[in-house]
Amino acid sequence: MSSFLIEGGRLLEGEITPQGAKNEALQVLCATLLSAEPVRIQNIPMIADVQTQIDLLRRVGVRITEHGRGDMTFQADAIDLSFLHSEEFLQMSARLRGSIMLVGPLVARFGEAVISKPGGDKIGRRRVDTHFLGMEALGAQVKYDADRGLFHVTADHLKGTYMLLDEASITGTANIIMAAVLAEGTTTIYNAACEPYIQQLCRMLNSMGARISGIASNLLTIEGVKSMGGTTHRILPDMIEVGSFIGLAAMVGNGITIKDVAYEQLGIIPHTFRRMGITLERRGDDIFVPRHEHYQIESFIDGSFMTFYDAPWPGLTPDLLSVLLVVATQAKGSVLIHQKMFESRLFFVDHLIDMGAQIILCDPHRAVIVGHNNEIGLRPSKMSSPDIRAGIALLIAALSANGRSTISNIQQIDRGYETIDVRLNALGARITRID
Numbered sequence: 001m002s003s004f005l006i007e008g009g010r011l012l013e014g015e016i017t018p019q020g021a022k023n024e025a026l027q028v029l030c031a032t033l034l035s036a037e038p039v040r041i042q043n044i045p046m047i048a049d050v051q052t053q054i055d056l057l058r059r060v061g062v063r064i065t066e067h068g069r070g071d072m073t074f075q076a077d078a079i080d081l082s083f084l085h086s087e088e089f090l091q092m093s094a095r096l097r098g099s100i101m102l103v104g105p106l107v108a109r110f111g112e113a114v115i116s117k118p119g120g121d122k123i124g125r126r127r128v129d130t131h132f133l134g135m136e137a138l139g140a141q142v143k144y145d146a147d148r149g150l151f152h153v154t155a156d157h158l159k160g161t162y163m164l165l166d167e168a169s170i171t172g173t174a175n176i177i178m179a180a181v182l183a184e185g186t187t188t189i190y191n192a193a194c195e196p197y198i199q200q201l202c203r204m205l206n207s208m209g210a211r212i213s214g215i216a217s218n219l220l221t222i223e224g225v226k227s228m229g230g231t232t233h234r235i236l237p238d239m240i241e242v243g244s245f246i247g248l249a250a251m252v253g254n255g256i257t258i259k260d261v262a263y264e265q266l267g268i269i270p271h272t273f274r275r276m277g278i279t280l281e282r283r284g285d286d287i288f289v290p291r292h293e294h295y296q297i298e299s300f301i302d303g304s305f306m307t308f309y310d311a312p313w314p315g316l317t318p319d320l321l322s323v324l325l326v327v328a329t330q331a332k333g334s335v336l337i338h339q340k341m342f343e344s345r346l347f348f349v350d351h352l353i354d355m356g357a358q359i360i361l362c363d364p365h366r367a368v369i370v371g372h373n374n375e376i377g378l379r380p381s382k383m384s385s386p387d388i389r390a391g392i393a394l395l396i397a398a399l400s401a402n403g404r405s406t407i408s409n410i411q412q413i414d415r416g417y418e419t420i421d422v423r424l425n426a427l428g429a430r431i432t433r434i435d
Helices: 022-034 048-059 081-085 087-094 097-110 129-137 170-180 196-207 239-252 269-275 318-328 349-354 388-400 420-425
Strands: 003-008 012-016 039-042 063-068 071-075 112-116 141-145 150-154 162-164 186-190 211-213 219-223 231-234 253-258 281-283 286-289 306-309 334-338 358-363 366-370 382-384 403-408 431-434
Touching: 003 388, 012 239, 012 420, 022 039, 022 048, 022 071, 022 097, 022 170, 022 196, 048 063, 048 087, 048 097, 081 087, 081 097, 081 112, 087 097, 087 112, 097 112, 097 129, 097 150, 097 170, 129 141, 129 150, 129 162, 129 170, 170 186, 170 196, 170 219, 196 211, 196 231, 239 253, 239 269, 239 286, 239 318, 239 388, 269 306, 269 318, 318 334, 318 349, 318 366, 318 388, 349 358, 349 382, 349 388, 388 403, 388 420, 420 431
Parallel strands: 012 253, 039 231, 162 186, 306 334, 382 403
Antiparallel strands: 003 403, 003 431, 039 071, 063 071, 112 150, 141 150, 186 219, 211 219, 253 286, 281 286, 334 366, 358 366
16 A cells, blocks of 8 residues: 655645546547447546556457547547446446446447446445436436446437436436437436536537537536547546646645636636635636635624535535645635535544544534634544545645645545655655555
């Protein structure tokens, strides 16, 4: 198990560029299965989860040509469906939650998909009902083998229909869209997720010949087509990395510029950090965060203290609540973090409490943070990363703490942040990777 050794208490400065969006990459990679023609994807983040997804595609028969780092062409013209039934495929797919998005394109084009119950972060229950209810609405048959923990989905013929999703699941919406583009007739999806990742997927599919309207809304209309062609697609910058770097710059920055952020796609993220008292300067498509000796959390108009909670787009993404929580530990004022979607995601605050943070974990979903106003620094500590987003939050905390900290289980961080130690060391951090 690998670890990070962090020499904290150093101010960081310079420029950093966010990687391609992890969540978008996992979707558009699966979409390459919808066509036998070449599909070129650029700005692919070469992180652990994405590389596992690419390996799954390669093993199932997709031909992959590399043009440079993060720039690849995928051609799914010789798919081996027998590999889906192998133990190797089931074990690989079980390690990655994004593998479930193979189902939609496989069923739409080949009439069959087998997938293990997906893995990923240990952040509480993450049900997959929306995916399979959508497949059944389109005419597929879904069988679950509880003993082996796998789903078998088959369909002789998919037919468009109206559906109201039981939740605005991002991956569920993506899966249903990819199945519906090759279904006969028209599919209408209401309560669809409309995050930038979904918008990007829809635009890519339209460039391949799909007919999707209502993009950027929660009501999508998809007119099925008989086949799909090739295209070239560029993945957006990762807005979760952008938000993580804003938090990093506020706590330990001495002037940091975040380059090429696709500012118009960040939604409420810049506004949320400003409500934390953090100064952001938009410079073209870059964000500059100056040094903050102090920053003060806003209060609501009636004087009650601030609450941040996750919500479907255009609300605040749950993936940034861990970062906001850490940043709040050194703010002036108090804030309530309400993590509505996952009941285990706040448990990492025990590590921050050990570092001297003033946090009350009210229940699995809510935590109250009383900021130190940079008057009492966090203490160095030994800790373990439970998931991707908690991992980056703990790394920010360790960089702010004077002294030597250790974070183990950094495979979780590597799943979402590409060579994060190398990139932060270029800003002046001292992070040593220990294998």
